[in-house]
Amino acid sequence: MTGEIEFDEMLDVSSLKGVGDVTAKKLREAGINTIQDLMLYSPIYISELTGIPVERAEKLVLQAYERLKDLGLAPPDFASASDIMERRKARKYITTGSHNLDELLKGGVATQAVTEFYGEFGSGKTQICHTLAVNVQLPEEQGGLGKGAIYIDTENTFSPDRITEIAYHRGLDPNEVLKRIIVGTPYNTVILLNMVKKLPELIKKYDVGFIAIDSAVGPFRAEYLGRGRLSERQQLLNRFMHDLVRIAEVYDVAVVITNQVQERPDVIFGDPTKPIGGHVVAHAVTYRIYLKKSKRPNLRIASIIDSPEHPPGEAVFAITEKGVTDPED
Numbered sequence: 001m002t003g004e005i006e007f008d009e010m011l012d013v014s015s016l017k018g019v020g021d022v023t024a025k026k027l028r029e030a031g032i033n034t035i036q037d038l039m040l041y042s043p044i045y046i047s048e049l050t051g052i053p054v055e056r057a058e059k060l061v062l063q064a065y066e067r068l069k070d071l072g073l074a075p076p077d078f079a080s081a082s083d084i085m086e087r088r089k090a091r092k093y094i095t096t097g098s099h100n101l102d103e104l105l106k107g108g109v110a111t112q113a114v115t116e117f118y119g120e121f122g123s124g125k126t127q128i129c130h131t132l133a134v135n136v137q138l139p140e141e142q143g144g145l146g147k148g149a150i151y152i153d154t155e156n157t158f159s160p161d162r163i164t165e166i167a168y169h170r171g172l173d174p175n176e177v178l179k180r181i182i183v184g185t186p187y188n189t190v191i192l193l194n195m196v197k198k199l200p201e202l203i204k205k206y207d208v209g210f211i212a213i214d215s216a217v218g219p220f221r222a223e224y225l226g227r228g229r230l231s232e233r234q235q236l237l238n239r240f241m242h243d244l245v246r247i248a249e250v251y252d253v254a255v256v257i258t259n260q261v262q263e264r265p266d267v268i269f270g271d272p273t274k275p276i277g278g279h280v281v282a283h284a285v286t287y288r289i290y291l292k293k294s295k296r297p298n299l300r301i302a303s304i305i306d307s308p309e310h311p312p313g314e315a316v317f318a319i320t321e322k323g324v325t326d327p328e329d
C-alpha cells in the first residue's frame, strides 16, 4: 500500500528538484501534473504554457526523463536492437474485427503508435473507429485490452446506436460499453488542441487503451483556408500530430486518426488518392492505411502505405451490422 503511494509521489511534478509550490501550481494550471505529462511537450511549449523560463523548463524535462528511466517507464537513450525488439514486443494490439485487416496490420491496431485511416466519403473510416471503441473493451484473449476508449468526434458522426449494435453482436453489454467511451465534440481547432492537452488526465482517470480522432485533419483544413494561412495551419497541425505521437508512446495507447483524400476540383493535377495534411501528417503517423470502396457495397479494400515494417499489401474486409468483419462472416 505504502509502496503505491511512494510510487505515485515519484511521478508527481512537485517531487522534481527545483519545483516549489509556485512552479508546481503553474504546471498544474497548464494541465501538467505528472512527470509523464512533462515529457509530452517541448521546453519552449512548456515555457509558453506556464511562463517558466525555457532553460528551467529544459532542466525539468531532462530531470523528468531521468526519473522515468530510473522507474523503468521510459526506454534508455541508447539501446541494443534486441532491447528495442523487447519494447516493441510490449506493444499490444486491438483487433479490428477482421482477421484480414488484422493480418495486414500484423496483429491489429497497435498501442504506442498513431495509425491513420484515410479514404473518400463512405470508405469505412468512421465504422472502423466505432468498432475499435467497442473491441478495445474486450478481454485480451479476445483481441481487446480490457480498457476504455476516448472518441473525439469533429464531424458529428459518432453514433451511440451504432456502438450499441456492434457491442450487442460481440456479446458485450451495450450499456457497459457505452459508459466506457468518453466522447469529445470540439467545435473548432482551438478546442480540439485543448482537448488533446486533457488526454493524459482522461487516459488515467478512465483507464483508456484506445483514442479515435474522427476526423483529425479536416477541421484544420476547414479553418485555415487559402495559401496565405497554409504555414500557420501546418504549424498547428504539426504540434497536434506530435502531441498525439507522444501520448500514444508515453501512455501505451493506440491512437487512430482519420483523414480525407484530396478531392478539390480546383487542384486539377492533385492526386485524388493522396491524404490531406502533406508532409506534416505523413511524417508523424506511424502507419497509414488507405481505404477504398469495392464493387460489392459492403466490402472495402485496405492498403498499407509506406510502412517501414510492413510489406506492401491489401486486405478485403466487410462492414455489416456487427461493425468491421471479414467478408465471409
Ligand SMILES: Nc1ncnc2c1ncn2[C@@H]1O[C@H](COP(=O)(O)OP(=O)(O)O)[C@@H](O)[C@H]1O
Residues within 6 Å of the ligand: 119, 120, 121, 122, 123, 124, 125, 126, 127, 128, 297, 298, 319, 320, 321, 322
Ligand atoms: N448498421 C450498418 N450496417 C451495415 N453497414 C453499415 C451500417 N452503418 C454503416 N454502414 C456502412 O458504412 C458505410 C459508411 O462508412 P463510414 O465509416 O461512415 O465512412 P467514412 O467515415 O469513411 O465516410 C455506409 O456506406 C454503409 O455501407
Ligand SMILES: [Mg+2]
Residues within 6 Å of the ligand: 125, 126, 127, 155, 157, 214
Ligand atoms: Mg466518417
